[in-house]
Amino acid sequence: MNADVDADVDASLDGSLDAVLVGFADRLRQATRFNIGFPGATDIDHTDLLSWAGRLLNNVGDPDVDGLAANHSKLFERRVLRFVAELLRAPVGWWGYVTSGASEGTLHALYLARRRYPKAVCYYTTAAHPSVAKAVDILNVDTVLVRTTACGEMDYHDLATVVGQHRDRPAIVVATAGTTLTEAVDDLREVEAVLDELAVTRRWVHVDAALAGIPLALLSPDERPGLDFADGAHSLVISGHKFLGAPMPCGILVTATRPNPAPGLVPYSGSPDTTLLGSRNGHTPLLLAHTVDRLGWEGLHARAGQARAVAGHAVRRLSGIGWPAWRQHPHAFTVVIRTPPQVVRDKWVLAGDGRDSSHIVFMPGITLGQIDEFVADLHTALTPRPTDPRQSIVDGRGSGVVVPPQRVPARAVT
Template sequence: MILPSTDTGGDPELALVKLLTDARAARRYDIGFPGATDLGFPALAQILTGQLLNNVGDPWDLGHGRNHTKEIEQQVIATVADLLRAPPSRWGYVTTGASEGTLHALDAAWLRYRDLVVYTSTSGHYSIVKGARLLKLPVVTVRTDAFGRMDIVDLRAELARRRERSAMIVATAGTTMTEAVDDVAAITDVCDELAVTRRRIHVDAALGGIPYATLPDGVRPSFDFTAGATSMVISGHKFLSTLMPCGVLIYAEPPAATGGGRVAYTGSADSTITGSRSGHTPLLLWWALNTLGPHGLRQRAEASRELATYTHHRLQKIGWPTALNPHAFTVTLDQPPPPVLAKWVLATNGRTAHIVCMPGVTRDQIDEFLNDLSVSRPIPAQRRRRLMAVQTAPRP
């Protein structure tokens, strides 16, 4: 926190020095939320700090302005769409984050089907219900299985009760607490079995989309456009380390309606949620995707999975209940005691917590956390016995 009146005497330069110093010191203990921090962008420093870039409107409609990066944005969309195996008819744009992408998908579905019902799992991101509330859409919450995946049997039952209504099913590729991956192919099959043809299947792949896309066929989860998704969104500030919130929304086909036509003032189609959009975040995404390339993306994902496996095994060794889903960066554990939570930034729900082994998190950090956990308090015998019941989901 910057307190210029007391900490820096009102000097803005000292305030910035203090902010950076505090942020760097705190970063070591932030292992509970999915934001990669291993990439920097010094080559973009001049354009990021000295040039206005406004990608107002549709990425393929350049409009009146010239201070934009829409051509770069188009390249980002193409790269992400290829990774997610979108068809050639794809369309999309760079958003402020995955939540905006999901809101856009909900709105596009409602514009197409006015009797829409939204289906999401109990492990879905909170923004799904919020987006449905903003659009005044009914929501059906589907149960999850033991590993946090959408329960296909429960989904079938809920869809069957409303077969006459159109459906917007929001699946997740990397749930918030356990990084479970919903089976999009099974969701598609259920819709086909019930003849739910007026449907959309949106996949919130904020964390997992790019990492799962680096997996080889045979182990790659069934989560993308080839499995039946009609739209998908990934976050840039998670795996791609853009250091500022952003996302990439991809559709299999351009939405038939997006709520607005061409705006005379901007000279561009009003096809996005926001009007003015950052022209800088496409640059960050473009730089990360192009400097890393497919091989670099795969290496970073593998390194994160290896660290997650290491963390999971070390927790087992000290007798702390833990679980790890296949191909995940996220290690779930029984919630640590207050002294540990006071030092380490962890996502908790009152019973469990998790560590997200993102690029930028090191084994040294994990070892320090595990040491703090080991000395915090003895583990009761009944909790040690519970450890034996903790299983990981079966690998494909």
Template sequence: MTPPFEQLLDRLTTASYTSIGFPCAVDIDYRPLAPLLGVLLNNVGDPWTDGIHPMHAKGIERDVLGYFAELFRAPPGWTGYVTSGGTEGNHYGLWLGRTRLPNAIAYHSDAAHYSVAKAEHLLGLPGITVATLPTGEINYADLQRQASRWRSRPAIVTANIGTTMTEAVDDVHRIHEALDEAGVTHRYVHSDAALAGVPLALTADRPAFDLADGADSISISGHKFFGTPLICGVALARRGPSDTPAAIRYIGAPDASISGSRTGLGVVMLAHALDILGTAGLSDRTHRARDIATYTCRRLHHIGWPHWRNPGAFTVMLREPPDAVRTRWRLPSTDGWSHLICMPGVTTRQIDDFVEELSTAVPVQS
């Protein structure tokens, strides 16, 4: 009888070729880190204090955080940590916002990741959903209208830096302008940059989204652009909680994180990717992924299949294919549209195979 883990590996290996609807890079080899599977790496508590527990990788975590702080132009006094993923990063950012503005109203667009509304609920923040433009970008006029109704209350706004469906990017400068026009003086902006944060930071004509652009906090996912086989992420903030926690005697370190015990292995994986690629390698991956997205649009145009793409996005929107094609290629769909995501590691062969299958399907109704 085949062991369960081998059955799982067989299934995942088979599924990986046609799994182009979800954002996970597949071009970085993390197998050299396999010896670390024999030890526990728990970066418990604050990354800036090693603490009593010796089985950690906090020194490496500090280096990783320093890299992303420079990439996202963090000011002096910044803080952050390696999280369990984008959901925790969003929770952390909104928690910092509520800590500073306890009477705030939270605003997020209807294209926001589902974790945003969940974090607002867990934090007891009244949440208001803002409309989006056809591209998926937040509707700044609607944000102004909604916020003006509550101008006496502070605002906590989540900016989407690469929405889940269309990879639309909200402009942090325009969010601040909308709040100014609404008469909201006190505000906090969190950038949910789970997918697009790193690629955009490596782009010459980058939009306004990071800590130098007016975001108070930012979070990314490690398992998307970096394709880490362990779910993780990074959260950074201009400054930490106003009431810095005291050291916890049991662990010998303070803890201002959401999760407490945190992955040391994920830290090492991120460090491994940064070490072997560097900024130049990450930039090259970004350009190659965008080239594949451009190639995808050309192939879809060739067969006459309706499609569109936000500027610079890895994500290509296409009119929803027949169920058999959509299911086989794992394409999420909404309102008659599906998407595929040309993450680093997706090849022209995969795109060709997908388009060939699509071209023999039932013709789409324009």
């Protein structure tokens, strides 16, 4: 084992597997309730499909061509793709597949974009997911980063400035629908306006909608920023294990056109090699198809509404005890808060920017009870305890750094 690993970890490496499994089970059971910083919905019951879990399902190649072997779930893959593509108003001739996660989807989308425009410059914001920076490095694409507003949304004036400096080259723009830290949404209609004004018609707009793509697409286009194919996207990726609650990481990539060159049938597998990787997990399409089929548009829409209500409740409760908390927009599941004291973070798993700002992502499955308990714990931690002179108020506040005023946006909502 690598020398960087802790001694603790090394120790358990050598125990019997059975003993380690017991500890693993205990840890997971305890952790789920307090894991509120990462966006995996926990309200979907997959029990119906567990009978398949022990059998190899391998979706080799293109989802639209079954291939030689029978142990695949492409029929279910096509069902979930159709649901998502229609929701995202994809044009006739759209294509897509279920990926191992949003990162693979973004890498494949940018690979297709580079094949279409080999000399393009790629533009994305400083709030974009790290997978975007990794993808352009892998693909060797020239890149310009775009500034964001204080809340993490793309600064469209800055986009105009940098694209305006490279009008001799095609543009690949990566917009984010739901940034990791604040769930900010880059508005595709603004991106389109910038590119139109600069006459950059050689363009590919990819949307990393891992977090917020499905929930926003369930709203009327008038109620939400531009994010889908009708708003100007050429490709879009969502996560399958966030709002859709799949029990293993996965994603869905949809593109406006079928990848080219069409590679033809590969004799070995009998299906065209159009995806980024070869063998693909056949369980995740089954799980996703089951979820969208059972819930439908109405069920998903209702889940999103309930989760947002919990998020709104959280902001009000936290504000009630005087702790800074806000949401970027009324559709956000993410509540940004000042990083709580360490004692609270020892119990509750939050995520954050590593400095003064943390967040909770109110995916379906987080209850009002959980947020009430969290607020109570925070309140307790903030209250001076006269019986214990060793702990001062200041100690209890963790870093104690005040959130800079400029990071509390004017548009923040509850």
